[in-house]
Amino acid sequence: TPEEHAFQARIDAGEKIEPKEWMPEGYRKTLIRQISQHAHSEIVGQLPEGNWITRAPTLERKAILLAKVQDEAGHGLYLYSAAETLGISRDEMTEQLLSGKAKYSSIFNYPTLTWADMGAIGWLVDGAAIMNQVPLQRTSYGPYSRAMIRICKEESFHQRQGFHIMMKMARGTDAQREMAQDALNRFWYPSLMMFGPSDKDSVHSQQSMAWKIKINTNDELRQRFVNETVPQAEFLGLTVPDPDLAWNEEKQGYDFTEPDWSEFYEVLKGNGPCNRERLGARQKAWDDGAWFRDGLTAYAEKAAARRAAAATAAE
Amino acid sequence: TPEEHAFQARIDAGEKIEPKEWMPEGYRKTLIRQISQHAHSEIVGQLPEGNWITRAPTLERKAILLAKVQDEAGHGLYLYSAAETLGISRDEMTEQLLSGKAKYSSIFNYPTLTWADMGAIGWLVDGAAIMNQVPLQRTSYGPYSRAMIRICKEESFHQRQGFHIMMKMARGTDAQREMAQDALNRFWYPSLMMFGPSDKDSVHSQQSMAWKIKINTNDELRQRFVNETVPQAEFLGLTVPDPDLAWNEEKQGYDFTEPDWSEFYEVLKGNGPCNRERLGARQKAWDDGAWFRDGLTAYAEKAAARRAAAATAAE
Amino acid sequence: RAPLVTGLCRLGDATLILGHRVSEWCGHGPALEEDIALANTALDLIGHTQMWLGLAAQVEGRGRSADDLAYHRDAMHFRNPLLVEVPNGDIGRTLMRLFLFDAWHHALLERLVSSSATEIAEIAAKALKEVHYHLDRSSDLVVRLGDGSEESHARMQAALDLLWPYTGELCFGDDTDAALAEAGILPEPGDLRSAWDATVRETLAEATLAVPEGRNDVQRGGRQGRHTEHLGYLLAEMQFLQRAYPGAEW
């Protein structure tokens, strides 16, 4: 249609699309799916790290971790707000998360088992997230792009903190080094999975790239992540758990083993180590919080009625 | 009445009263109150020690403590059974406990704060309990007397184990010695309270002694306890928290400071440190267990119906 | 010096244990805004802990750090009031506890800014701004939930009834307090009672909640090291890494 052509032309020209403007239904739907999935990931992503807040080993580490988890809740809030501009409410999105209709990043279905995992999540998981998000600062949808700019700034801060934890562990006692290596072993492949299946198996990609909802292919980003991360692991003195990892002079990048995609699909199906715990925790928070939300609503209604009555009386 | 005289004569002659035999209503009621209170104390008494089972410092200590708490549940069972012979059901007694109508020993409203408390409870609390219970082996009511004989044997075993923990702590590291002294400080006066208010303030005593439901006065037993316990504390190198404690040559016993009876009555009123937790835990166990008990009953009924049907079919 | 160390530990332990309890909510709050606010409160309280226990360690002069005090003392040596170690319960109890604590915390810090000890006055000045916001927020929520739905009212009243016996300890002084008050370093706890009372009664009235009738000083001892059975479990969790890996750096 002519509208669609005009829309695509604006995107091609690098213009930002804003909430009230016309957009194809597919664009809207794809964005809602993508932004809400990202928002849900921030929310569910609080849980694996939240698991260590009460056990953080120093007051400073506890404060840093608290601040980080708080930031994640904040990112969730920006992203839900961005999605809301597309005509879906936060409660609807929450229901989609809890019913399993909407997804969140599979990485959060893996457990955090030692303090080194706080390092690995910052270093690898936030690192992979940033790799995904940096290009999205240039995404075509205005509110999403602005949320991404804000989020990327904080994420790179988190990543540095994670790397710092990893460094302390990798250069600490034998037990700490063992934990650091174990964390890398457990988080390496799930981090590679964060970029999604290989381009050839990925749905939605073509159209999303045309709309600048997606900027790079999954495989491009994954390769970029490996290229950046491997030297960091070497710097830490840790071994990436991939015997076939090797520098490829020709492509100026590492050859590496693909993650086990059957595991990826199992986790997606709900059979990951912590799917039940994660969704269960969010469901419980939602259910237990019902009276709280209802109470605030009841108060707001009473207060409005009282104000109205006072206004009438004053007339 | 002549019946009452004959009854009293049997008691005076040292005969045991058995369940189906005639007894005055007051005798029955007083026994029910006393035995069920004792049973409840065994049940609630599992909680302060149960609090340290998961944190017992060695496998052997864990096993000993488990066995002890199991014994307490067993004592509760004997005692409920003895009370049931007097025409009250275990469920009725449980309801009286949960409604606050029936009491349990106030000592269990104090918290267990360190591992040394496992020693102090065995040494002091079980010690005081034995002091109360040994004479009750000669009580006039047969089932009660027999339960007491069985219980006393196990209790003195528990007391020795408690003393042994105390000895390990008192002769251990500085930190352990500090915990041991602190435990004695906290449990000394509550243990003295276990014998009940001074004779002059004690209700029911005269008649109970005539009926041989009570054998010694509260003050006699308390004095006996102090006389036995003070040398044990000295042996442990611990200080009884009573600056006025002194050997009285004339009475061949220690002069000691009475416990603060206002505290005793406060705890009895429900204002002890753990009253709410203790009754709350029992209430929760009872409520949460309802479906379990109902399920077993439903099965028993079905099984009986099936047996009946099979019997009919076989005819 | 020993009374001052105790006095500072009483402050730092209170914020540490309360911060721990609040942080247990991370990711489990009833609304996203609440998750953020609770994490923020916990963060502030841990920040205060670093300052109070840091100063305690410095005054003690035995080469210990704030972390040493937080992670290497057992329950017997903690000096927080019992109120802060009670389990969270539902979000209503959590918020009611925060309010009852904040009302005291605010009154205390308002006095501490003019402590004769300048380090204390400086810490108090930093903390007061945050705690002013804490009190604003918790009292506002107590009012809105107390005067909200039937259920929210009932839950807030139940929370208040349950916590009430622990509140008296906040304003209950002992010899250490008297010595520190004498020196103008910390206020006499009893002197905070009227301010606490005024804040609490005013807010509860607006919240349509009834002030419980029973004594409010029944449950105490934490400031002298006699705690509830809950603290040991809390510390076992909090201190695990420091205890399991002595000497490691993190």
Added chain:
Amino acid sequence: RAPLVTGLCRLGDATLILGHRVSEWCGHGPALEEDIALANTALDLIGHTQMWLGLAAQVEGRGRSADDLAYHRDAMHFRNPLLVEVPNGDIGRTLMRLFLFDAWHHALLERLVSSSATEIAEIAAKALKEVHYHLDRSSDLVVRLGDGSEESHARMQAALDLLWPYTGELCFGDDTDAALAEAGILPEPGDLRSAWDATVRETLAEATLAVPEGRNDVQRGGRQGRHTEHLGYLLAEMQFLQRAYPGAEW
């Protein structure tokens, strides 16, 4: 020798962690008889732990004791299957877990009594008598509650559904298992599957409970040291005193 130490730790860690979970019920059971029976089960399991970890320590030959292994290893070095570390849940889940474990435990011990290692055979002989009773008891309760009231049936089915994905690990072997089986010391886990399956299916049928349809080997890794998030909390509690007071005797 290393595989044998691992194999023995797998046994001892399983009974230790399950014993810990069961002991959490002390004083909180749904009926007095149940309190007694659960304490008794926990006691038996701790007894087995003393024997298995005692032997592991002896074989290891590094001067450690059973207590050292129980109290001074962190989660990563525990080798219990995940099934035993899952939180208790209600009494239905607790009993269902015991049953699913007992069915395996019994099949295992029946094989172990003829282990080529005499110490293992001796321990197994002692434990078998107790575990025979455990299985009798837990299967009986699963039947009675499964075929009891509507609610007890629903709860037992929910417990089974929740625990099912953890059961496959019990019979899932790795290289260590293969080496030990080769030497006739411990059976190949897979060889226990048919006995486990028979017991479980028969009992569940009698209990009118449906065998879940999904895979039962989804949740595993504990026997290789990859645990759930629950184990760390359990150990923080269990090991607190040993960690906080190193070198003390109790």
